[in-house]
Amino acid sequence: MRDNLTNILASCLEAIEQGERTVEGCLELYPAHRETLQPLLDTATALKARADFAPRPGFREASRARLVKRLGPHQPSPAGHPVHRSGHKRLPVFSRKLAMSWAIILALVVSLLGAGTVYASGSALPGDLLYPVKLSVEHIRLSIADDAGEVSLATEFLQTRLDEIQALIEANREDDLHLVVEPFSDRITVATHSLAAVFQENAERAAQLAPLLEEALSTHTEVLTSLLDTVPDRAKPAIERAISSSSRGREVVRGLFESDRPGGGPPESIPGPPVTPPGGGVPERTPGPPVSPPDVGRPESTPVPSVTPSRGDPPVDIPTPPVTVPGDGPPEGVPGPPVTLPVTPGVPPIPVRPPGAPGRRP
Amino acid sequence: MTSSKSTDLPDQILLGRAIQGDAEAFGDIYEQHLEEILRYVFYRVANRFEAEDLTETVFLKAWEALPRFESSRVNLRAWLYRIAHNVVVDHYRTRKATAALSDVSLRDDHPLPEQRVQTREQNQQLALAIQSLNANLQNVIICRFINGLSHSETAQIMGLREGHVRVLQHRALKKLRQWLEKE
Numbered sequence: 001m002r003d004n005l006t007n008i009l010a011s012c013l014e015a016i017e018q019g020e021r022t023v024e025g026c027l028e029l030y031p032a033h034r035e036t037l038q039p040l041l042d043t044a045t046a047l048k049a050r051a052d053f054a055p056r057p058g059f060r061e062a063s064r065a066r067l068v069k070r071l072g073p074h075q076p077s078p079a080g081h082p083v084h085r086s087g088h089k090r091l092p093v094f095s096r097k098l099a100m101s102w103a104i105i106l107a108l109v110v111s112l113l114g115a116g117t118v119y120a121s122g123s124a125l126p127g128d129l130l131y132p133v134k135l136s137v138e139h140i141r142l143s144i145a146d147d148a149g150e151v152s153l154a155t156e157f158l159q160t161r162l163d164e165i166q167a168l169i170e171a172n173r174e175d176d177l178h179l180v181v182e183p184f185s186d187r188i189t190v191a192t193h194s195l196a197a198v199f200q201e202n203a204e205r206a207a208q209l210a211p212l213l214e215e216a217l218s219t220h221t222e223v224l225t226s227l228l229d230t231v232p233d234r235a236k237p238a239i240e241r242a243i244s245s246s247s248r249g250r251e252v253v254r255g256l257f258e259s260d261r262p263g264g265g266p267p268e269s270i271p272g273p274p275v276t277p278p279g280g281g282v283p284e285r286t287p288g289p290p291v292s293p294p295d296v297g298r299p300e301s302t303p304v305p306s307v308t309p310s311r312g313d314p315p316v317d318i319p320t321p322p323v324t325v326p327g328d329g330p331p332e333g334v335p336g337p338p339v340t341l342p343v344t345p346g347v348p349p350i351p352v353r354p355p356g357a358p359g360r361r362p
Numbered sequence: 363m364t365s366s367k368s369t370d371l372p373d374q375i376l377l378g379r380a381i382q383g384d385a386e387a388f389g390d391i392y393e394q395h396l397e398e399i400l401r402y403v404f405y406r407v408a409n410r411f412e413a414e415d416l417t418e419t420v421f422l423k424a425w426e427a428l429p430r431f432e433s434s435r436v437n438l439r440a441w442l443y444r445i446a447h448n449v450v451v452d453h454y455r456t457r458k459a460t461a462a463l464s465d466v467s468l469r470d471d472h473p474l475p476e477q478r479v480q481t482r483e484q485n486q487q488l489a490l491a492i493q494s495l496n497a498n499l500q501n502v503i504i505c506r507f508i509n510g511l512s513h514s515e516t517a518q519i520m521g522l523r524e525g526h527v528r529v530l531q532h533r534a535l536k537k538l539r540q541w542l543e544k545e
Contacts, residue, residue: 226533
Protein backbone atom coordinates (compact mmCIF):
# COMPACT_ATOMS: atom_id res chain seq x y z
CA MET A 1 0.00 0.00 0.00
CA ARG A 2 1.26 3.43 -0.85
CA ASP A 3 2.38 5.40 2.18
CA ASN A 4 0.82 8.62 0.93
CA LEU A 5 0.48 11.79 2.92
CA THR A 6 -3.20 11.18 3.64
CA ASN A 7 -2.46 7.86 5.33
CA ILE A 8 0.64 9.17 7.07
CA LEU A 9 -1.35 12.10 8.43
CA ALA A 10 -4.12 9.79 9.65
CA SER A 11 -1.73 7.39 11.37
CA CYS A 12 0.19 10.26 12.99
CA LEU A 13 -3.02 11.81 14.29
CA GLU A 14 -4.12 8.47 15.71
CA ALA A 15 -0.74 7.96 17.39
CA ILE A 16 -0.87 11.45 18.88
CA GLU A 17 -4.47 10.99 20.05
CA GLN A 18 -3.54 7.74 21.76
CA GLY A 19 -0.53 9.31 23.41
CA GLU A 20 1.88 7.04 21.57
CA ARG A 21 3.72 9.85 19.81
CA THR A 22 4.20 13.59 19.88
CA VAL A 23 4.02 15.85 16.85
CA GLU A 24 7.80 15.99 16.79
CA GLY A 25 8.00 12.20 17.10
CA CYS A 26 5.82 11.82 14.03
CA LEU A 27 7.85 14.33 12.07
CA GLU A 28 11.02 12.43 12.89
CA LEU A 29 9.38 9.26 11.69
CA TYR A 30 8.60 10.80 8.29
CA PRO A 31 11.42 13.26 7.58
CA ALA A 32 10.62 13.35 3.87
CA HIS A 33 7.14 14.70 4.67
CA ARG A 34 8.12 17.04 7.49
CA GLU A 35 7.48 20.22 5.55
CA THR A 36 3.92 19.32 4.54
CA LEU A 37 3.03 17.24 7.58
CA GLN A 38 3.94 19.73 10.26
CA PRO A 39 1.41 22.45 9.40
CA LEU A 40 -1.37 19.87 9.22
CA LEU A 41 -0.51 18.34 12.59
CA ASP A 42 -0.14 21.82 14.10
CA THR A 43 -3.57 22.77 12.75
CA ALA A 44 -5.15 19.67 14.27
CA THR A 45 -3.50 20.41 17.60
CA ALA A 46 -4.57 24.05 17.48
CA LEU A 47 -8.14 23.05 16.71
CA LYS A 48 -8.31 20.83 19.75
CA ALA A 49 -6.80 23.51 21.93
CA ARG A 50 -9.11 26.27 20.74
CA ALA A 51 -12.39 24.38 20.82
CA ASP A 52 -13.71 25.15 24.25
CA PHE A 53 -17.44 25.32 23.87
CA ALA A 54 -19.62 24.07 26.71
CA PRO A 55 -23.26 24.50 27.70
CA ARG A 56 -24.10 27.57 29.76
CA PRO A 57 -24.40 26.94 33.49
CA GLY A 58 -27.90 25.71 34.21
CA PHE A 59 -28.71 24.97 30.60
CA ARG A 60 -28.41 21.21 31.00
CA GLU A 61 -30.96 20.94 33.81
CA ALA A 62 -33.35 23.54 32.43
CA SER A 63 -33.35 22.12 28.93
CA ARG A 64 -33.79 18.57 30.18
CA ALA A 65 -36.85 19.59 32.15
CA ARG A 66 -38.18 21.49 29.14
CA LEU A 67 -37.56 18.58 26.81
CA VAL A 68 -39.10 15.91 29.03
CA LYS A 69 -42.17 18.10 29.44
CA ARG A 70 -42.57 18.31 25.67
CA LEU A 71 -42.25 14.59 25.03
CA GLY A 72 -45.56 13.08 24.07
CA PRO A 73 -46.44 9.41 23.75
CA HIS A 74 -44.84 7.56 20.85
CA GLN A 75 -47.02 7.45 17.78
CA PRO A 76 -47.89 3.91 16.65
CA SER A 77 -47.87 3.10 12.94
CA PRO A 78 -51.25 3.91 11.42
CA ALA A 79 -53.48 0.84 11.35
CA GLY A 80 -53.84 -0.68 7.94
CA HIS A 81 -50.59 0.87 6.77
CA PRO A 82 -47.92 -1.59 7.72
CA VAL A 83 -44.44 -0.13 7.67
CA HIS A 84 -42.20 -2.13 5.42
CA ARG A 85 -38.59 -2.40 6.47
CA SER A 86 -37.34 -0.57 3.44
CA GLY A 87 -40.09 1.99 3.41
CA HIS A 88 -40.66 1.11 -0.21
CA LYS A 89 -43.99 0.27 -1.72
CA ARG A 90 -44.60 -3.40 -2.17
CA LEU A 91 -43.89 -4.53 -5.67
CA PRO A 92 -46.91 -5.22 -7.85
CA VAL A 93 -47.54 -8.86 -8.73
CA PHE A 94 -46.02 -8.49 -12.20
CA SER A 95 -42.86 -6.95 -10.79
CA ARG A 96 -42.61 -9.62 -8.13
CA LYS A 97 -42.75 -12.26 -10.83
CA LEU A 98 -40.05 -10.37 -12.71
CA ALA A 99 -37.99 -10.14 -9.56
CA MET A 100 -38.45 -13.86 -8.98
CA SER A 101 -37.16 -14.60 -12.46
CA TRP A 102 -34.13 -12.39 -11.88
CA ALA A 103 -33.55 -14.12 -8.59
CA ILE A 104 -33.54 -17.42 -10.48
CA ILE A 105 -31.02 -15.96 -12.94
CA LEU A 106 -28.87 -14.82 -10.03
CA ALA A 107 -29.04 -18.31 -8.53
CA LEU A 108 -28.02 -19.76 -11.90
CA VAL A 109 -25.10 -17.35 -12.20
CA VAL A 110 -23.94 -18.28 -8.72
CA SER A 111 -24.26 -21.99 -9.45
CA LEU A 112 -22.47 -21.67 -12.79
CA LEU A 113 -19.60 -19.56 -11.54
CA GLY A 114 -19.50 -21.05 -8.11
CA ALA A 115 -20.40 -19.24 -4.91
CA GLY A 116 -16.72 -18.89 -4.10
CA THR A 117 -16.04 -17.05 -7.34
CA VAL A 118 -18.90 -14.66 -6.80
CA TYR A 119 -17.79 -14.09 -3.21
CA ALA A 120 -14.18 -13.57 -4.25
CA SER A 121 -15.24 -11.10 -6.92
CA GLY A 122 -16.48 -8.79 -4.15
CA SER A 123 -12.96 -7.60 -3.47
CA ALA A 124 -11.87 -7.49 -7.12
CA LEU A 125 -10.53 -4.22 -8.46
CA PRO A 126 -10.78 -2.89 -12.00
CA GLY A 127 -8.25 -4.76 -14.10
CA ASP A 128 -8.65 -7.94 -12.04
CA LEU A 129 -9.93 -11.11 -13.68
CA LEU A 130 -13.02 -11.25 -11.46
CA TYR A 131 -13.98 -7.60 -11.77
CA PRO A 132 -16.54 -8.24 -14.56
CA VAL A 133 -18.19 -10.83 -12.29
CA LYS A 134 -18.48 -8.22 -9.55
CA LEU A 135 -20.13 -5.77 -11.95
CA SER A 136 -22.48 -8.46 -13.26
CA VAL A 137 -23.65 -9.36 -9.77
CA GLU A 138 -24.31 -5.67 -9.10
CA HIS A 139 -26.23 -5.42 -12.35
CA ILE A 140 -28.41 -8.38 -11.44
CA ARG A 141 -29.09 -6.94 -8.00
CA LEU A 142 -30.13 -3.68 -9.64
CA SER A 143 -32.41 -5.53 -12.00
CA ILE A 144 -34.19 -7.25 -9.12
CA ALA A 145 -34.86 -4.00 -7.26
CA ASP A 146 -37.79 -1.67 -7.84
CA ASP A 147 -37.04 1.90 -8.90
CA ALA A 148 -36.62 3.27 -5.39
CA GLY A 149 -34.46 0.29 -4.50
CA GLU A 150 -32.38 0.93 -7.60
CA VAL A 151 -31.63 4.46 -6.41
CA SER A 152 -30.42 3.16 -3.05
CA LEU A 153 -28.46 0.28 -4.56
CA ALA A 154 -26.84 2.40 -7.24
CA THR A 155 -25.84 4.87 -4.53
CA GLU A 156 -24.27 2.02 -2.58
CA PHE A 157 -22.41 0.79 -5.67
CA LEU A 158 -21.16 4.31 -6.30
CA GLN A 159 -19.45 4.18 -2.94
CA THR A 160 -17.94 0.85 -3.97
CA ARG A 161 -16.54 2.51 -7.10
CA LEU A 162 -15.09 5.24 -4.92
CA ASP A 163 -13.46 2.60 -2.72
CA GLU A 164 -12.01 0.99 -5.83
CA ILE A 165 -10.55 4.30 -6.99
CA GLN A 166 -8.92 4.79 -3.63
CA ALA A 167 -7.70 1.17 -3.51
CA LEU A 168 -6.14 1.46 -6.96
CA ILE A 169 -4.32 4.62 -5.95
CA GLU A 170 -3.06 3.05 -2.74
CA ALA A 171 -1.90 -0.02 -4.71
CA ASN A 172 0.00 2.20 -7.17
CA ARG A 173 -2.29 0.99 -9.95
CA GLU A 174 -3.16 4.39 -11.36
CA ASP A 175 -3.01 2.99 -14.89
CA ASP A 176 -6.16 0.98 -14.14
CA LEU A 177 -8.12 4.00 -12.96
CA HIS A 178 -9.67 4.59 -16.36
CA LEU A 179 -11.39 1.19 -16.03
CA VAL A 180 -13.45 2.38 -13.08
CA VAL A 181 -14.70 5.61 -14.59
CA GLU A 182 -17.23 3.98 -16.91
CA PRO A 183 -18.93 1.83 -14.25
CA PHE A 184 -18.84 4.84 -11.91
CA SER A 185 -20.65 6.98 -14.48
CA ASP A 186 -23.00 4.12 -15.29
CA ARG A 187 -24.12 3.78 -11.67
CA ILE A 188 -24.78 7.52 -11.55
CA THR A 189 -26.91 7.18 -14.66
CA VAL A 190 -28.82 4.27 -13.14
CA ALA A 191 -29.42 6.23 -9.95
CA THR A 192 -30.63 9.36 -11.73
CA HIS A 193 -32.80 7.47 -14.22
CA SER A 194 -34.38 5.44 -11.44
CA LEU A 195 -34.96 8.59 -9.42
CA ALA A 196 -36.69 10.12 -12.42
CA ALA A 197 -38.88 7.00 -12.70
CA VAL A 198 -39.76 7.24 -9.00
CA PHE A 199 -40.51 10.93 -9.53
CA GLN A 200 -43.00 10.12 -12.26
CA GLU A 201 -44.89 7.71 -10.04
CA ASN A 202 -44.46 9.19 -6.59
CA ALA A 203 -42.96 12.66 -6.35
CA GLU A 204 -42.95 12.61 -2.55
CA ARG A 205 -40.95 9.39 -2.44
CA ALA A 206 -38.55 10.86 -4.99
CA ALA A 207 -38.21 13.95 -2.82
CA GLN A 208 -37.14 11.70 0.04
CA LEU A 209 -34.58 9.85 -2.06
CA ALA A 210 -33.16 12.84 -3.89
CA PRO A 211 -31.31 14.44 -0.97
CA LEU A 212 -29.68 11.12 -0.14
CA LEU A 213 -28.40 10.70 -3.68
CA GLU A 214 -27.41 14.32 -3.97
CA GLU A 215 -25.41 14.27 -0.77
CA ALA A 216 -23.74 11.01 -1.74
CA LEU A 217 -22.68 12.59 -5.02
CA SER A 218 -21.55 15.70 -3.21
CA THR A 219 -19.44 13.66 -0.81
CA HIS A 220 -17.97 11.64 -3.65
CA THR A 221 -17.04 14.82 -5.48
CA GLU A 222 -15.34 16.04 -2.33
CA VAL A 223 -13.41 12.81 -1.83
CA LEU A 224 -12.37 12.67 -5.48
CA THR A 225 -11.30 16.31 -5.45
CA SER A 226 -9.24 15.58 -2.34
CA LEU A 227 -7.64 12.58 -4.04
CA LEU A 228 -6.76 14.77 -6.98
CA ASP A 229 -4.35 16.67 -4.75
CA THR A 230 -2.39 13.55 -3.90
CA VAL A 231 -2.19 11.48 -7.08
CA PRO A 232 0.44 11.61 -9.82
CA ASP A 233 -0.43 13.53 -12.97
CA ARG A 234 -1.16 10.43 -15.02
CA ALA A 235 -4.00 9.52 -12.66
CA LYS A 236 -5.68 12.89 -12.81
CA PRO A 237 -7.67 12.65 -16.07
CA ALA A 238 -9.59 9.58 -14.84
CA ILE A 239 -10.39 11.21 -11.51
CA GLU A 240 -11.39 14.43 -13.22
CA ARG A 241 -13.80 12.48 -15.41
CA ALA A 242 -15.31 10.83 -12.35
CA ILE A 243 -15.68 14.25 -10.71
CA SER A 244 -17.34 15.52 -13.84
CA SER A 245 -19.79 12.58 -13.83
CA SER A 246 -20.59 13.15 -10.20
CA SER A 247 -21.22 16.85 -10.71
CA ARG A 248 -23.48 16.16 -13.65
CA GLY A 249 -25.39 13.63 -11.60
CA ARG A 250 -26.05 16.31 -9.01
CA GLU A 251 -27.25 18.65 -11.70
CA VAL A 252 -29.68 16.01 -12.93
CA VAL A 253 -31.06 15.44 -9.44
CA ARG A 254 -31.52 19.13 -8.86
CA GLY A 255 -32.93 19.71 -12.32
CA LEU A 256 -35.57 17.10 -11.68
CA PHE A 257 -37.01 19.10 -8.81
CA GLU A 258 -36.30 22.55 -10.12
CA SER A 259 -38.53 21.79 -13.10
CA ASP A 260 -41.28 20.89 -10.64
CA ARG A 261 -41.46 24.40 -9.30
CA PRO A 262 -44.57 26.44 -10.01
CA GLY A 263 -44.74 27.07 -13.70
CA GLY A 264 -42.21 24.38 -14.37
CA GLY A 265 -44.19 21.21 -14.73
CA PRO A 266 -42.74 17.73 -14.65
CA PRO A 267 -39.61 17.19 -16.67
CA GLU A 268 -40.03 15.46 -19.97
CA SER A 269 -36.51 14.23 -20.08
CA ILE A 270 -33.37 14.14 -18.08
CA PRO A 271 -29.86 14.50 -19.32
CA GLY A 272 -28.18 11.38 -20.49
CA PRO A 273 -25.01 9.76 -19.29
CA PRO A 274 -22.27 12.10 -18.31
CA VAL A 275 -19.79 12.99 -20.97
CA THR A 276 -16.26 14.17 -20.57
CA PRO A 277 -15.99 17.86 -21.26
CA PRO A 278 -13.32 18.97 -23.66
CA GLY A 279 -10.12 19.01 -21.75
CA GLY A 280 -11.62 16.95 -18.96
CA GLY A 281 -11.21 19.78 -16.48
CA VAL A 282 -12.58 19.77 -12.98
CA PRO A 283 -15.91 21.56 -12.96
CA GLU A 284 -16.31 24.52 -10.70
CA ARG A 285 -17.94 23.82 -7.40
CA THR A 286 -21.58 24.71 -7.39
CA PRO A 287 -22.62 25.43 -3.85
CA GLY A 288 -25.95 23.81 -3.35
CA PRO A 289 -28.49 23.26 -0.66
CA PRO A 290 -27.22 21.06 2.09
CA VAL A 291 -28.87 17.71 2.18
CA SER A 292 -29.17 14.76 4.51
CA PRO A 293 -26.43 12.17 4.87
CA PRO A 294 -26.28 9.34 2.42
CA ASP A 295 -28.16 6.28 3.47
CA VAL A 296 -25.45 4.05 2.17
CA GLY A 297 -24.82 1.66 4.95
CA ARG A 298 -27.63 3.07 6.99
CA PRO A 299 -29.93 0.36 8.23
CA GLU A 300 -33.17 0.79 6.41
CA SER A 301 -35.18 -0.12 9.44
CA THR A 302 -33.72 2.69 11.50
CA PRO A 303 -34.65 5.83 9.70
CA VAL A 304 -33.00 9.09 10.57
CA PRO A 305 -35.48 11.92 10.61
CA SER A 306 -34.49 13.50 7.38
CA VAL A 307 -34.37 16.97 6.05
CA THR A 308 -37.43 18.66 4.77
CA PRO A 309 -37.63 17.84 1.08
CA SER A 310 -36.59 20.80 -0.94
CA ARG A 311 -39.14 20.24 -3.66
CA GLY A 312 -41.00 23.43 -4.25
CA ASP A 313 -39.15 25.32 -1.55
CA PRO A 314 -38.61 28.93 -2.34
CA PRO A 315 -34.99 29.90 -2.58
CA VAL A 316 -33.82 30.42 0.96
CA ASP A 317 -31.71 33.23 2.18
CA ILE A 318 -28.66 31.62 3.67
CA PRO A 319 -26.18 34.11 4.96
CA THR A 320 -22.63 33.47 4.01
CA PRO A 321 -20.23 34.03 6.85
CA PRO A 322 -17.79 36.80 6.18
CA VAL A 323 -14.86 34.45 5.97
CA THR A 324 -12.79 33.55 3.00
CA VAL A 325 -10.08 30.99 2.63
CA PRO A 326 -7.07 32.52 0.96
CA GLY A 327 -6.50 31.28 -2.50
CA ASP A 328 -9.68 29.31 -2.54
CA GLY A 329 -12.04 31.68 -4.18
CA PRO A 330 -15.33 32.40 -2.52
CA PRO A 331 -15.98 30.58 0.72
CA GLU A 332 -17.56 27.19 0.33
CA GLY A 333 -19.08 27.85 3.68
CA VAL A 334 -22.71 27.58 4.34
CA PRO A 335 -24.08 26.31 1.09
CA GLY A 336 -25.93 28.82 -0.95
CA PRO A 337 -29.53 28.83 -2.03
CA PRO A 338 -30.77 26.22 -4.44
CA VAL A 339 -29.54 27.03 -7.88
CA THR A 340 -31.63 26.40 -10.93
CA LEU A 341 -29.31 24.51 -13.21
CA PRO A 342 -29.96 24.31 -16.89
CA VAL A 343 -30.27 21.01 -18.62
CA THR A 344 -26.79 20.12 -19.78
CA PRO A 345 -26.42 21.43 -23.30
CA GLY A 346 -25.22 19.09 -25.97
CA VAL A 347 -26.26 15.98 -24.10
CA PRO A 348 -29.01 14.04 -25.80
CA PRO A 349 -32.08 13.76 -23.58
CA ILE A 350 -33.13 10.34 -22.44
CA PRO A 351 -36.88 9.98 -22.12
CA VAL A 352 -38.19 9.22 -18.69
CA ARG A 353 -40.14 6.01 -18.61
CA PRO A 354 -43.84 6.70 -18.23
CA PRO A 355 -45.46 5.29 -15.11
CA GLY A 356 -45.96 1.57 -15.31
CA ALA A 357 -44.14 1.20 -18.59
CA PRO A 358 -42.13 -2.00 -18.76
CA GLY A 359 -38.51 -2.19 -19.65
CA ARG A 360 -35.32 -1.32 -17.91
CA ARG A 361 -31.99 -0.13 -18.96
CA PRO A 362 -30.33 -2.07 -21.70
CA MET B 363 -43.14 7.32 33.96
CA THR B 364 -41.55 5.43 36.78
CA SER B 365 -37.84 5.46 36.18
CA SER B 366 -35.55 7.27 38.53
CA LYS B 367 -32.76 9.53 37.33
CA SER B 368 -30.13 7.18 36.03
CA THR B 369 -27.65 8.95 33.83
CA ASP B 370 -25.00 6.40 34.76
CA LEU B 371 -26.94 3.57 33.17
CA PRO B 372 -25.59 2.39 29.83
CA ASP B 373 -27.26 3.55 26.64
CA GLN B 374 -28.83 0.18 25.95
CA ILE B 375 -30.84 0.05 29.15
CA LEU B 376 -31.97 3.65 28.92
CA LEU B 377 -32.72 3.14 25.27
CA GLY B 378 -34.92 0.15 25.96
CA ARG B 379 -36.90 2.17 28.47
CA ALA B 380 -37.12 5.18 26.21
CA ILE B 381 -38.39 3.06 23.32
CA GLN B 382 -41.12 1.85 25.67
CA GLY B 383 -42.11 5.47 26.17
CA ASP B 384 -40.21 6.35 29.36
CA ALA B 385 -39.61 10.09 28.99
CA GLU B 386 -37.32 10.29 32.02
CA ALA B 387 -35.07 7.60 30.56
CA PHE B 388 -34.93 9.64 27.38
CA GLY B 389 -34.09 12.67 29.54
CA ASP B 390 -31.10 10.70 30.83
CA ILE B 391 -30.04 9.88 27.27
CA TYR B 392 -30.37 13.57 26.53
CA GLU B 393 -28.03 14.46 29.38
CA GLN B 394 -25.50 11.85 28.32
CA HIS B 395 -25.27 13.10 24.75
CA LEU B 396 -26.22 16.75 25.16
CA GLU B 397 -22.76 18.21 25.34
CA GLU B 398 -21.28 16.66 22.21
CA ILE B 399 -24.41 17.16 20.13
CA LEU B 400 -24.66 20.78 21.28
CA ARG B 401 -21.00 21.30 20.43
CA TYR B 402 -21.51 19.72 17.03
CA VAL B 403 -24.47 21.98 16.28
CA PHE B 404 -22.73 25.08 17.61
CA TYR B 405 -19.75 24.66 15.31
CA ARG B 406 -22.13 24.13 12.40
CA VAL B 407 -24.25 27.24 13.03
CA ALA B 408 -21.81 29.51 14.91
CA ASN B 409 -24.51 30.78 17.23
CA ARG B 410 -24.96 29.56 20.80
CA PHE B 411 -28.64 30.34 21.06
CA GLU B 412 -29.56 28.76 17.77
CA ALA B 413 -27.42 25.78 18.71
CA GLU B 414 -29.33 25.34 21.96
CA ASP B 415 -32.71 25.50 20.21
CA LEU B 416 -31.61 23.18 17.45
CA THR B 417 -30.15 20.68 19.88
CA GLU B 418 -33.50 20.41 21.61
CA THR B 419 -35.07 19.87 18.20
CA VAL B 420 -32.58 17.07 17.54
CA PHE B 421 -33.69 15.21 20.63
CA LEU B 422 -37.38 15.84 19.96
CA LYS B 423 -36.99 14.34 16.51
CA ALA B 424 -35.05 11.44 17.98
CA TRP B 425 -37.89 10.81 20.43
CA GLU B 426 -40.43 10.81 17.62
CA ALA B 427 -38.37 8.38 15.58
CA LEU B 428 -37.40 6.19 18.52
CA PRO B 429 -40.02 3.46 18.01
CA ARG B 430 -38.38 2.66 14.68
CA PHE B 431 -34.85 2.65 16.08
CA GLU B 432 -33.05 -0.69 16.07
CA SER B 433 -30.06 -0.55 18.35
CA SER B 434 -28.67 -3.80 16.98
CA ARG B 435 -28.25 -2.19 13.59
CA VAL B 436 -27.09 1.32 14.31
CA ASN B 437 -25.20 3.08 17.07
CA LEU B 438 -27.32 5.55 19.06
CA ARG B 439 -24.58 8.15 19.07
CA ALA B 440 -24.11 7.97 15.31
CA TRP B 441 -27.87 8.14 14.86
CA LEU B 442 -28.09 11.30 16.98
CA TYR B 443 -25.30 12.91 14.96
CA ARG B 444 -27.12 12.17 11.76
CA ILE B 445 -30.30 13.68 13.08
CA ALA B 446 -28.28 16.70 14.19
CA HIS B 447 -26.83 17.04 10.71
CA ASN B 448 -30.31 16.91 9.21
CA VAL B 449 -31.65 19.46 11.68
CA VAL B 450 -28.82 21.84 10.78
CA VAL B 451 -29.58 21.32 7.10
CA ASP B 452 -33.26 22.05 7.69
CA HIS B 453 -32.32 25.09 9.71
CA TYR B 454 -30.40 26.60 6.82
CA ARG B 455 -33.11 25.67 4.38
CA THR B 456 -35.99 27.17 6.22
CA ARG B 457 -34.83 30.15 8.16
CA LYS B 458 -35.78 33.42 6.57
CA ALA B 459 -34.02 36.18 8.36
CA THR B 460 -31.36 35.77 10.95
CA ALA B 461 -29.22 38.17 12.81
CA ALA B 462 -25.88 38.61 11.14
CA LEU B 463 -23.26 36.40 12.63
CA SER B 464 -21.33 39.44 13.75
CA ASP B 465 -24.30 40.52 15.88
CA VAL B 466 -24.49 37.28 17.78
CA SER B 467 -22.43 38.47 20.69
CA LEU B 468 -24.85 41.33 21.26
CA ARG B 469 -27.52 38.90 22.29
CA ASP B 470 -25.50 37.65 25.23
CA ASP B 471 -25.64 40.84 27.24
CA HIS B 472 -24.48 39.52 30.58
CA PRO B 473 -21.09 40.93 31.45
CA LEU B 474 -18.48 38.21 31.50
CA PRO B 475 -15.00 37.99 32.96
CA GLU B 476 -12.32 38.88 30.45
CA GLN B 477 -11.15 35.31 30.06
CA ARG B 478 -14.65 34.08 29.27
CA VAL B 479 -15.13 36.84 26.73
CA GLN B 480 -11.88 35.79 25.10
CA THR B 481 -12.93 32.12 25.07
CA ARG B 482 -16.29 33.01 23.62
CA GLU B 483 -14.74 35.08 20.85
CA GLN B 484 -12.24 32.33 20.19
CA ASN B 485 -15.02 29.79 19.84
CA GLN B 486 -16.96 32.14 17.60
CA GLN B 487 -13.94 32.63 15.34
CA LEU B 488 -13.31 28.92 15.20
CA ALA B 489 -16.94 28.25 14.35
CA LEU B 490 -16.73 30.80 11.54
CA ALA B 491 -13.57 29.17 10.25
CA ILE B 492 -15.28 25.80 10.25
CA GLN B 493 -18.25 27.32 8.47
CA SER B 494 -15.96 28.35 5.65
CA LEU B 495 -15.77 24.64 4.76
CA ASN B 496 -18.46 22.65 3.07
CA ALA B 497 -20.74 20.37 5.07
CA ASN B 498 -18.67 17.21 4.64
CA LEU B 499 -15.46 18.86 5.73
CA GLN B 500 -17.26 20.54 8.63
CA ASN B 501 -18.51 17.15 9.80
CA VAL B 502 -15.04 15.65 9.67
CA ILE B 503 -13.42 18.52 11.55
CA ILE B 504 -16.07 18.68 14.26
CA CYS B 505 -16.26 14.93 14.79
CA ARG B 506 -12.52 14.34 14.70
CA PHE B 507 -10.98 17.37 16.37
CA ILE B 508 -13.73 19.08 18.33
CA ASN B 509 -15.56 16.05 19.68
CA GLY B 510 -12.55 13.73 19.56
CA LEU B 511 -14.12 10.84 17.66
CA SER B 512 -11.98 8.25 15.94
CA HIS B 513 -11.76 7.78 12.18
CA SER B 514 -14.09 4.79 12.36
CA GLU B 515 -16.67 6.58 14.54
CA THR B 516 -16.62 9.55 12.19
CA ALA B 517 -17.02 7.22 9.22
CA GLN B 518 -20.04 5.59 10.83
CA ILE B 519 -21.65 8.94 11.53
CA MET B 520 -21.06 10.18 8.01
CA GLY B 521 -22.03 6.91 6.35
CA LEU B 522 -18.61 6.71 4.71
CA ARG B 523 -15.67 4.35 4.68
CA GLU B 524 -12.75 5.16 6.95
CA GLY B 525 -10.51 5.71 3.96
CA HIS B 526 -12.78 8.44 2.68
CA VAL B 527 -12.80 10.12 6.07
CA ARG B 528 -8.99 10.17 6.00
CA VAL B 529 -9.03 11.82 2.60
CA LEU B 530 -11.58 14.42 3.70
CA GLN B 531 -9.63 15.01 6.91
CA HIS B 532 -6.49 15.80 4.95
CA ARG B 533 -8.32 18.28 2.76
CA ALA B 534 -10.17 19.90 5.67
CA LEU B 535 -6.96 20.45 7.64
CA LYS B 536 -5.28 21.98 4.60
CA LYS B 537 -8.13 24.42 4.16
CA LEU B 538 -8.32 25.32 7.82
CA ARG B 539 -4.56 25.82 7.88
CA GLN B 540 -4.95 28.42 5.17
CA TRP B 541 -7.63 30.15 7.22
CA LEU B 542 -5.56 30.11 10.39
CA GLU B 543 -2.53 31.47 8.56
CA LYS B 544 -4.64 34.32 7.27
CA GLU B 545 -5.87 35.00 10.77
